[in-house]
Amino acid sequence: MTDLYDQLDESLSNEYQSGYLTQAGNVGLRYRAGKLSAMLGVDAQWANLKGDLVYPQPDELSHKYFSLLPSFTLRYSVDRNNSFQLRYRSKSSSPSVTNLQNVIDNSNPLFLSTGNPNLDQQVSHTANLRYLRTTKSGQTFIAMVGATIQQDYVADSSFVAREDIALSPTVTLNKGSQFTRPVNLDGYYSLQSMLTYGFPVDFIRSNINLSLSANYANVPTIFDGIESRTRELNLIPKIIIGSNISKNLDFTASYSAGINKMFSSLDNTAGSDYVTHTAAAKLGWTFFWGLTFRSTFNYIGYTGLDTGTEDYFLWNLSLGKKFLKNNAAEIKIEAFDVLKQNQAFTHRTGSNYYDYVSSNVLQPYAMISFVYTIR
Known part of the structure; x- marks a missing residue:
């Protein structure tokens, strides 16, 4: 009524403070013999996750963790041009503040959500094997495969209301709407692979790089009390042409296609397949009188x-x-989005749905800036 937005809705308001303190000690062993080098290490980590709910009702949480986080690196040089590297590492991470806040988000009445203050930390394990070949003529070939496993992954637990449910005195989950809460689940893993080949092209004084990467993710979720898996496959071919003309003239041109396929184990017939095309060109030129x-x-x-x-x-x-x-x-003047076409689009995979979001973005503008480089 006053146009000041000064009426506080306590059921949708929350003030939360969280802190994640880690202390770790490390011990490692390094070994080298001829073409072989290796390093083995382990972190003993103590972590304390604290949360203080200030409003609307004072509350606090405290979780303490002890983790042994090993790491390993092995490198073998076949000769001056060929080498292999095997690497493994583990790390821990805390839940985000948003996931810890026990307040209802009803910005989308069809998909209500809340946080979970009892979430535990996540521990991930990543391993990858890389082969690298370089030649005196400037050619480079890289092949890589890798995998990641996450323990206590922060996943979505959702259900669809069969009837109207009062979540709070002022918030009601209507029949047919979905309610989501984060929980810790095991079963998350991802696979990564990449091939890239680069070579010089003398007649245009440039380098060309061709690459192909493939990524697969298996994400655990819970829907209506049933644990399922949301799977995502991405294939990304890419080509980059980069100049090597002089320090005063530089250009880069590239194209990539992101081929995406997503589906849920609850319904193998339902999926989401689309391709994202991205082309880019960049030119930098310093000419007369420092222009x-x-x-x-x-x-x-x-x-x-x-x-x-x-x-x-x-x-x-x-x-x-x-x-x-x-x-x-x-000193320079810059103009952004000269053609007035800028957009913002994101895609998110939910427990039983695919969310496509278009956002408002900054429109065309100009800016004057001054840059001083200290060498």
């Missing part, structure tokens, strides 16, 4: 999405002047 010109041009497009998402171009320009000793200072 600089820079331009970036990006194209983002989608195939297979039925969400009203449009392809768009993002073009930025910059003109500047370098001065002072060794051109340490530069």
